[in-house]
Amino acid sequence: MVLLSPTFLWLALAAIIPIAIHLLNRRRHRTVKWAAMQFLLKASRETRGKKRLRHILILTCRALALAALAFAAAQPVIGGFFGLGAGKPDVIVVIFDRSASMEASPLNTGNSRREIAIGRLKGALDDFSGSRIVLIDSASGTPQELPSPEVLDELSTTAGTDTEAHFPALLARAAEYLIHTQGRSEIWVVSDLQASNWRPEDGQWEATRAALTTLPQPPRIRILGMVGRNAANQAIRALGARRAGDSLVLSMEIVRTDEATQPITLPLSIQMDGAVISESVAISGQQLQLQKTVPVPADREQGHGWVSLPGDGNLRDNVAFFAYGPARPVKSLVVGDPGEASTYLTLAAAPDGFGGQSATLSPPQALPELSEISTVFWSAPLPAGEAAKSLERFLDRGGQVVFFPPEADEGGDFLQLAWQATTESQADQFFILSQWDHGDGLLRDSLDGTPIPADRLRSIRRRVPTGEAAVLASWDDGQPFLTRRVIGDGVVWMVGTRPDYTWSNLGDADVLLPLAQRAVEAGSKRFETGLLAEVGSRRALGAGNEAHERVDRYPQEDRAAESYLAGVFRTGDGLLAVNRPADEDVVGVLDEPTLDLLFEGTDHSLFEDQRASAADSLGRPVWQALMVAMLLFLLSEALLCLPKKAAAEAAQTASTGHLRSFR
Numbered sequence: 001m002v003l004l005s006p007t008f009l010w011l012a013l014a015a016i017i018p019i020a021i022h023l024l025n026r027r028r029h030r031t032v033k034w035a036a037m038q039f040l041l042k043a044s045r046e047t048r049g050k051k052r053l054r055h056i057l058i059l060t061c062r063a064l065a066l067a068a069l070a071f072a073a074a075q076p077v078i079g080g081f082f083g084l085g086a087g088k089p090d091v092i093v094v095i096f097d098r099s100a101s102m103e104a105s106p107l108n109t110g111n112s113r114r115e116i117a118i119g120r121l122k123g124a125l126d127d128f129s130g131s132r133i134v135l136i137d138s139a140s141g142t143p144q145e146l147p148s149p150e151v152l153d154e155l156s157t158t159a160g161t162d163t164e165a166h167f168p169a170l171l172a173r174a175a176e177y178l179i180h181t182q183g184r185s186e187i188w189v190v191s192d193l194q195a196s197n198w199r200p201e202d203g204q205w206e207a208t209r210a211a212l213t214t215l216p217q218p219p220r221i222r223i224l225g226m227v228g229r230n231a232a233n234q235a236i237r238a239l240g241a242r243r244a245g246d247s248l249v250l251s252m253e254i255v256r257t258d259e260a261t262q263p264i265t266l267p268l269s270i271q272m273d274g275a276v277i278s279e280s281v282a283i284s285g286q287q288l289q290l291q292k293t294v295p296v297p298a299d300r301e302q303g304h305g306w307v308s309l310p311g312d313g314n315l316r317d318n319v320a321f322f323a324y325g326p327a328r329p330v331k332s333l334v335v336g337d338p339g340e341a342s343t344y345l346t347l348a349a350a351p352d353g354f355g356g357q358s359a360t361l362s363p364p365q366a367l368p369e370l371s372e373i374s375t376v377f378w379s380a381p382l383p384a385g386e387a388a389k390s391l392e393r394f395l396d397r398g399g400q401v402v403f404f405p406p407e408a409d410e411g412g413d414f415l416q417l418a419w420q421a422t423t424e425s426q427a428d429q430f431f432i433l434s435q436w437d438h439g440d441g442l443l444r445d446s447l448d449g450t451p452i453p454a455d456r457l458r459s460i461r462r463r464v465p466t467g468e469a470a471v472l473a474s475w476d477d478g479q480p481f482l483t484r485r486v487i488g489d490g491v492v493w494m495v496g497t498r499p500d501y502t503w504s505n506l507g508d509a510d511v512l513l514p515l516a517q518r519a520v521e522a523g524s525k526r527f528e529t530g531l532l533a534e535v536g537s538r539r540a541l542g543a544g545n546e547a548h549e550r551v552d553r554y555p556q557e558d559r560a561a562e563s564y565l566a567g568v569f570r571t572g573d574g575l576l577a578v579n580r581p582a583d584e585d586v587v588g589v590l591d592e593p594t595l596d597l598l599f600e601g602t603d604h605s606l607f608e609d610q611r612a613s614a615a616d617s618l619g620r621p622v623w624q625a626l627m628v629a630m631l632l633f634l635l636s637e638a639l640l641c642l643p644k645k646a647a648a649e650a651a652q653t654a655s656t657g658h659l660r661s662f663r
Contacts, residue, residue, distance in 0.1 A: 043526060054640055061637035068630035086183040090183030091132045093219070094121065094175045096158060097191035098138050098560075099165040100584040103316040104192070104257070105231045112314075113226040114160055117190045118153045120224065120609065125149035136174055137659075138165035138197075139536075139564045143177045159559035162316060162566040162580035165197035168204040175211035175448065178219060185219040187212075193225045193590045196583035200594050213601050220605035227589060231313030233257045234266060238320035238577065239289070240525060243327040244356070248294045250306055250322060255287045255585050257314070270294060272305030279660045289447045301326045304568040304575050306554055317585060321552060321568050322532070323575035325454030330524045331372055332359040336379035341404065344499040344507040345377045348516035357520065370394045374523035379404040380413040381496060396488030400519045402442075403494045405463035405503075415487060417467035417494060430458040430496075431504075434479055434505075436473035441484060442493060442515045443473055455465050457497075459504035465494035473476070489526070489539070493519065533579045535566055548576065560641060 473482035548569035
């Protein structure tokens with residue numbers, strides 16, 4: 001319960017006035033025995049206990065009526081979101097989540113969680129008239145003072161977007177704003193509690209907590225979690241658009257973000273350069289990766305389009321945009337000395353029958369210009385000096401570098417990544433690859449679900465990669481075999497053995513070929529005129545956050561700025577397809593224990609709202625009920641004060657009889 005005007009609680013002291021008057025009246029009267037009155041006392045002795053009870057009830061009704069009046073004047077509001085409060089704050093900072101996941105609809109309702117949240121906020125803030133309201137939306141992160149809660153659903157800063165949220169930074173921005181604000185303050189956080197937006201592992205949380213707790217008047221933090229089961233929903237993502245001669249190969253992924261598990265068939269629509277292609281797609285699990293080949297006129301240099309699903313529980317994740325440019329050859333570079341390993345790597349990077357692909361061999365001492373290279377396969381000692389700087393620039397611009405162990409044990413590191421010393425297996429035994437990520441990385445399953453036979457890999461010599469990197473495959477003894485580290489827009493891969501039969505059978509095509517081709521495909525994406533980017537990323541915003549011209553004709557009715565929406569934009573380099581961040585399709589809600597750790601040391605509370613109606617209020621004012629209670633107490637007091645007919649007649653009869661006796 002929150003008291004919007006707690007100072008009026010002092011009126012509750014008036015409840016002691018009837019009690020004080022009663023006590024004073026008892027002291028003012030003295031008992032004088034009078035013989036004639038003994039007859040009257042005897043007549044009324046039987047009802048004395050009832051009269052005392054009536055007096056106590058009358059006194060209680062008077063005191064409760066005054067107390068109810070005092071509490072009604074304090075304007076109490078009850079509701080789980082408000083909990084126990086200490087009065088109306090001077091400033092309320094509302095952090096509003098308008099990420100793409102907030103457009104999901106709860107089960108059995110047609111409103112999105114964002115729309116429901118706006119309705120909740122309007123009702124709650126109406127009860128806090130007189131408090132300054134400051135809105136910080138998750139897309140812009142800019143504080144905006146609101147003239148009235150009624151404008152919430154009319155603002156562009158509460159409209160739906162295709163962005164993600166960064167709550168450590170948003171709360172730090174709220175703390176920065178409150179430094180210059182006087183008076184009591186509260187922070188209201190409205191979110192669907194999607195874990196990827198709260199980033200519990202982000203190192204900024206420590207600084208954010210310190211900023212909140214060291215304010216002159218630390219704010220109370222109320223978190224409104226828009227949670228509960230979602231309506232049936234499927235999301236589509238564009239993974240790539242590769243020009244291959246007169247065709248465009250579209251790679252995409254469909255993810256089911258609800259809890260349903262039964263197989264479904266969905267209509268898939270591909271619209272490209274004004275032409276529409278429709279077909280059905282069957283999904284048996286939670287996700288499906290697929291490729292579609294679309295013909296492209298040979299004389300068309302570039303183009304764009306989108307893939308879409310029918311409307312469901314979240315309209316923001318039913319479309320993914322793509323763009324493409326002219327076909328161009330894919331060039332790879334193999335760095336190492338001539339030998340068996342370099343030969344196998346060259347063949348895997350540009351196998352026979354793969355038109356448009358080529359690979360050249362270069363010694364590490366004479367590294368060529370990398371501006372035309374998509375992927376580097378490095379089987380020499382780790383680079384240093386100018387070679388290392390050249391590779392860093394290459395990675396920052398989206399290149400892929402795959403490191404294999406050098407023949408000899410040599411020290412050194414590259415971006416804090418290194419090799420352990422060479423180890424050999426025992427006689428007549430092998431190091432066997434037993435665990436690898438089937439859904440991610442260079443050893444992931446194919447689009448039709450067929451796994452790579454990586455368990456056929458046998459090695460008698462290996463070097464274990466070390467350094468801060470994600471492990472995507474491990475040997476049977478748990479040591480890493482394949483690691484990945486993202487550098488800029490590119491990726492560094494480290495493979496724990498060489499494609500050399502004195503080391504392993506990695507040179508066999510069943511493992512090395514798909515591994516190399518996936519690295520080549522990822523590296524070649526940086527040369528596409530129509531690049532893929534995520535909303536809010538550095539690539540999408542461009543240098544200096546310049547405005548891009550939107551060229552797609554996908555219908556949009558949002559009030560949000562185009563920089564917060566997905567689409568195809570024309571930039572100085574060509575076309576750029578911008579889509580919502582991939583993390584917005586990841587199902588996962590932050591639990592309360594983790595939330596308590598993030599806000600450790602602050603005065604915070606969580607209210608999980610699972611109601612589906614936008615008209616429901618977060619709090620309910622109860623002053624009307626208290627006023628009704630006061631009237632009932634006064635009415636009861638008046639009824640108790642009325643003389644009872646039987647008692648009055650008895651007293652009158654007794655008095656008349658005594659008077660006659662005196663005659």
